[in-house]
Amino acid sequence: MNTTNTSPNRDIxxxxxxxxxxxxxxxxxxxxxxxxxxxxxxxxxxxxxxxxFWANLLLPRFEEREYINDFASWVRHSLSDAKxxxxxxxxxxxxFNNPEELRYHLLEYIDDRLEESExxxxxxxxxxxxxxxxxxxxxxxxxxxxxxHQMSDLIPGMSASSVFYHFIDxxxxxxxxxxxxxxxxxLFGDTYQPLIDKLTDIDPYFTSLVELRxxxxxxxxxxxxxxxx
Amino acid sequence: MTSMxxxxxxxxxxxxxxxxxxxAKSLKGKTVVHVNSTRVGGGVAEILEKMVPxxxxxxxxxxxxxITGDSEFYQCTKSMHNAIQGDRVTIPDNLLSHFEExxxxxxxxxxxxxxxxxxxxxxxxxxxxxxxxxxxxKGKWIWRCHIDASHPNRKTWRFIDKFVRExxxxxxxxxxxxxxxxxxxxxxxxxxxxxxDKNVDLPQAELDSVRVRFGLDPDAPMIAQISRFxxxxxxxxxxxxxxxxxxxxxxxxxxxxxxxxxxxxxGEIVLEEVRMxxxxxxxxxxxxxxxxxxxxxxxxxxxSDIVLQKSTKEGFGLTVTEGLWKGKPVIGGDTGGIxxxxxxxxxxxxxxxxxxxxxRIRYLxxxxxxxQEMGIKSREFVRENFLLTRQLREHLTxxxxxxxxxxxxxxxx
Numbered sequence: 089m090n091t092t093n094t095s096p097n098r099d100i101x102x103x104x105x106x107x108x109x110x111x112x113x114x115x116x117x118x119x120x121x122x123x124x125x126x127x128x129x130x131x132x133x134x135x136x137x138x139x140x141f142w143a144n145l146l147l148p149r150f151e152e153r154e155y156i157n158d159f160a161s162w163v164r165h166s167l168s169d170a171k172x173x174x175x176x177x178x179x180x181x182x183x184f185n186n187p188e189e190l191r192y193h194l195l196e197y198i199d200d201r202l203e204e205s206e207x208x209x210x211x212x213x214x215x216x217x218x219x220x221x222x223x224x225x226x227x228x229x230x231x232x233x234x235x236x237h238q239m240s241d242l243i244p245g246m247s248a249s250s251v252f253y254h255f256i257d258x259x260x261x262x263x264x265x266x267x268x269x270x271x272x273x274x275l276f277g278d279t280y281q282p283l284i285d286k287l288t289d290i291d292p293y294f295t296s297l298v299e300l301r302x303x304x305x306x307x308x309x310x311x312x313x314x315x316x317x
Numbered sequence: 318m319t320s321m322x323x324x325x326x327x328x329x330x331x332x333x334x335x336x337x338x339x340x341a342k343s344l345k346g347k348t349v350v351h352v353n354s355t356r357v358g359g360g361v362a363e364i365l366e367k368m369v370p371x372x373x374x375x376x377x378x379x380x381x382x383x384i385t386g387d388s389e390f391y392q393c394t395k396s397m398h399n400a401i402q403g404d405r406v407t408i409p410d411n412l413l414s415h416f417e418e419x420x421x422x423x424x425x426x427x428x429x430x431x432x433x434x435x436x437x438x439x440x441x442x443x444x445x446x447x448x449x450x451x452x453x454x455k456g457k458w459i460w461r462c463h464i465d466a467s468h469p470n471r472k473t474w475r476f477i478d479k480f481v482r483e484x485x486x487x488x489x490x491x492x493x494x495x496x497x498x499x500x501x502x503x504x505x506x507x508x509x510x511x512x513x514d515k516n517v518d519l520p521q522a523e524l525d526s527v528r529v530r531f532g533l534d535p536d537a538p539m540i541a542q543i544s545r546f547x548x549x550x551x552x553x554x555x556x557x558x559x560x561x562x563x564x565x566x567x568x569x570x571x572x573x574x575x576x577x578x579x580x581x582x583x584g585e586i587v588l589e590e591v592r593m594x595x596x597x598x599x600x601x602x603x604x605x606x607x608x609x610x611x612x613x614x615x616x617x618x619x620x621s622d623i624v625l626q627k628s629t630k631e632g633f634g635l636t637v638t639e640g641l642w643k644g645k646p647v648i649g650g651d652t653g654g655i656x657x658x659x660x661x662x663x664x665x666x667x668x669x670x671x672x673x674x675x676x677r678i679r680y681l682x683x684x685x686x687x688x689q690e691m692g693i694k695s696r697e698f699v700r701e702n703f704l705l706t707r708q709l710r711e712h713l714t715x716x717x718x719x720x721x722x723x724x725x726x727x728x729x730x
Contacts, residue, residue: 107339109710109711109713110714111505112503112504113502116502220492223714223727224725226727226729227340228730245332247333247336
């Protein structure tokens, strides 16, 4: 929850802008084959699952994002298995009730593929997969807003990691699995439903965080510009 | 904002500095000591020279201590360095005992500073045994391994391991380099300092003078590899790639610049092989530069159209970072940390053979627009990911993390 205090006119808390930083930690789990990969996933800590599905969005990358998680990318590029890569790439953590369900589906796809393809049982990856986990440190930026229209000016100045925290990490930590902006706007009842719908349309996985910031900012700016007419 | 923070802010953007300031708040007044084995020369000293004063400007009580040793000690630590990188060297027991003695002597000198510090960063193997002699330490100790320790000589690693396993955490540059240790191993890639002589913007007059000094043609295309004359850097492969590309780009110039090889017998042999391979081609310049020729190296990278680092084995590859920072696409060997920096069709190309390198050289000189776009992207890529400020941010995060224990989410808000 990123809200605190309340607006003077309404019983709705302010939106508190936070930022985060993330650090990667080795797990000493490594896979050279799909079988080893599968066995590690079976016992992998949830923080490691988080890292390979979400935290990688904070890592160096470019706009053309072929696969949205590290597992799919490794299967495609180091095991050259396009079929399994496609199947793993479609897994979106927010569509599962909990991380264990996500793990179950990952294992299902891998086991099916191991059963189907004999060569994948022994094929040696061109690059070893290194399982990592991460720690995230969250801090207050001492900035807060009380009215949604103030977001139009606030968002363009957000750091990339703050965009990550409010737009991506929020989906993991909030009960309704949505970003913090929509969560806050929903507190105003139906007033901002069209804006919430526009924000729902933004798919955060295929752009850089800087571009994502731009998309979110433009969505707010357009909405309030239209309202002003 | 203080002058040093202001200077970095002009390069990284104010938000990056603001981010550091926010993060450093919870560490205000903490004593942080960095220990390494040299004040001048080498990548570690270059980073500490700026990281320590920057940390102080952020409110930490940071200092930098350097251990001292005799020639036997450095003979031992040089072998140790090579052995951790996989060389099959056997270090005599008397040298290993001396290594411990020197560490003990240094611990006697530094004990009160080290034992009182909240955080102690020990860089590389040379001072690794200090911890053994600081039994009343109150802070967290972190061993920072700057070396590729992915395939160490087992006997040497067992010797080092008995010291480093007692630390509270370790840092490796890449996950591939991590050794199994009974504490958290953090992954923090190294970085470059954009304000150092090696990376700072240079006036055109200085570039022109370097061009004249080495007889480089301003109108002809140029490629360069700035690296030690070492087999793992594959300078012979670079010459082969140049010769293949030259069939299509007849005026192509190649600069191979490295340090003086007088103290490295193998370096001299490789240098001789490089001279033989170059033959009498006037468009190949083989330069031996002194260790402090940072601005010359900077100029050569800026004068090149493409920077090469065709290594067959590489640690992180900061010469790649330097080339990218100068807005040049890099053609690099598909190995180690080069893979983290060179992204095909974005910041350059990863190659496995001289033929592959030649193909990419031809491609880039044929696609000047693409080369320019890649150069712009390269600089931005380094700005976002591989500058000193990012490394400092991760050090601060690590310190916060160690204060709070190994939990996956630390909320300071």
